[in-house]
Amino acid sequence: MTKQMLCWKCGGKVSVAAEMVGSSVGCPHCAASIDVPGELFGAPMASTATSRSQAGASKSPAGAFVLNFLFWGAGYVYLGRMWGLWILIPFCLLSGIGCLAMMESGPPPYTPGEAALWNLPGVALAFHAHNMAKQASQ
């Protein structure tokens, strides 16, 4: 007996056999390792929810919050959302340039309040990743 489940990473359909329950299979689309849940063969409707919770399973909302606050997008990558790299990479480049500029001209004349204001997007991203992790663990 085989069933189809969705890859937690790319969302592609993967055929798995009943005897694969408890082990993992390689996704034919993106080569991600996918755990085959036993519920897949007991309750077919649970497959989507299971693969979705696997993406965020055992990830702490607080960890995602702190990562996204300090490094924009890193919290998403932490939660298995690889598109977070599209935020993280430009952020690293920009903050790298910012650090270089700081070494040239000395520390910026920011007050802590202004620095916090500058990182408002980081706060928003942090709360978003926090909620995402919380929903995934429910």
Ligand SMILES: [Zn+2]
């Ligand atoms: Zn895949």
